[in-house]
Amino acid sequence: MFHPLRVTEVSPLTDDSVTIAFEVPEELRAEYRYRAGQHIAVRRFVDGAEIRRTYSLCDAVPAVPAAGDGSAAGDGHGPRTLRVGVRLVEEGEFSTYALKELAVGDVLDVMTPAGRFVLEPRPGRFAAVVGGSGITPVLSQIATILSREPGATFCLVRSDRTAASTMFLEEVADLKDRWPDRFQLVPVLSREEQQAGLPSGRLDEARLTSLLPALLPVTEVDGWYLCGPLGLVTSAERALRALGVARSRVHQEIFHVDEVPSGPVADPIPGGATVRATLDGRGGSWPSTAGESLLETVLRNRSDAPYACKGGVCGTCRAKLVTGEVRMDRNFALEPEETDAGYVLACQSHPVTSVVEVDFDA
Structure with missing residues (x-):
């Protein structure tokens, strides 16, 4: 279900991305309660045509407060604010509007949260391979599980073109500062050399098959979360399969898919x-x-x-x-x-x- 929500913030992240924050009225907070990794759909009308786009929520889900504390933002009634990250897509109708025209005070129709790419806080070892804007839902997952579950650890392998194009760079660095013993960060740049860390280049299947076992015991990870472009997610899934990871422990969400041919058209059904x-x-x-x-x-x-x-x-x-x-x-x-x-x-x-x-x- 959609509700009109007021934009309270439009903040630059990189040269080609912004974060957008929406205010959730008190009476709607319960409807917008979400789990780490879920997304919302945003709707606007242009010349009578409806445009819908889906964006993952990037804030951590507030921890449940102690008994008797009903005043905190995470008091269990739902969020006061929703925040998403939007990256400019070539010829993208909504992303162009978001980066060039959208302003504080504007009102957009926002669907209540949905999606099953979620990580419920529990003890264990967790890891993710993400590319580009695929960091968005995983950022929420990491922040939520590390803040709520002291018995959890997380390893993040993230791939970006350049340091300047990296979304949520400061937010991820803050997580590393807060939980240095429980959060392992492995950044990879595909088009720029780093002063330290891994060599630049794409994270293809062969490279991931070699890299991941050097970082952690892959088959002992309780949940793998793959998010980003189709090519990266497919490569990571194949690498994990080759390394013996059970399919039930691999979860994925695609952020961009090029057009592919439809399947063969079925013969008309007699009578319709x-x-x-x-x-x-x-x-x-x-x-x-x-x-x-x-x-x-x-x-x-x-x-x-x-x-x-x-x-x-x-x-x-x-x-x-x-x-x-x-x-x-x-x-x-x-x-x-x-x-x-x-x-x-x-x-x-x-x-x-x-x-x-x-x-x-x-």
Whole structure:
């Protein structure tokens, strides 16, 4: 669900990125309570056209206060402020607006937090491989688990083009200063030599396969978190698989995917297809137009259907397939155990049978 939130801060991070802070009114704080690693969708209208973009929340989730302390920002009622990092994307409609026009006092529609790329505080050893703006959700994860769980350690391998392009450089350095014995930071620059540390260059599969075991016992890590461009995440996943890491311990979120060809177009279903959907406890049944995704069919009849990117990346449109079969063109959001359990991305799924039923509430 979207609510209009006032912008309270637009601060430069690098030459091509900013942080944006939104004020959460008291009556909405519970709705915007979030877990470390989740994201929000931001919506604006331009010449009648709707633009939605998804951004991860980058602040730490406030620790639960001691009994009787109900006045702190982390008093359990939800955040007073939401903060996201936005990097300029070439020809990006929203990112260009955010960096060049957005100002304090402006109001934007902001969806309540969503996403399953989360790390719940618990004792153990954790690690992440991130690239570029992929630091955003992981920054929240690191700050939250280190502040809440004294029995946790974290190793962060981050890749950036240059030092000047590195987002949240000071925030990560502060975490290192606060927990020097529990937080290991390994920065890598792909286009600039560092005075100390690792040589410059891309973190490809071969390099990660060699590097990671030198940093920590990879198979003893309780959770690996991979976030960034598709190439980096895929390379890291393959390296971890080659090193014997169990798939259940690897979690990933893609921040950018180039356009890829859709799958083969299925033959038209005789008589057309019917899409049934349950959303917010209400059901409906509608005919599907040839070539439409499940999400497009539902949106024609229910404007409140959840979505953000429509690219198979964010996972906002996740739904449980109840009956029928679908063809899912691409999936960069659902874990294998989710697809095994019957979950699909509605924005990428097309009917293969005459009747398809999905449940957005499941």
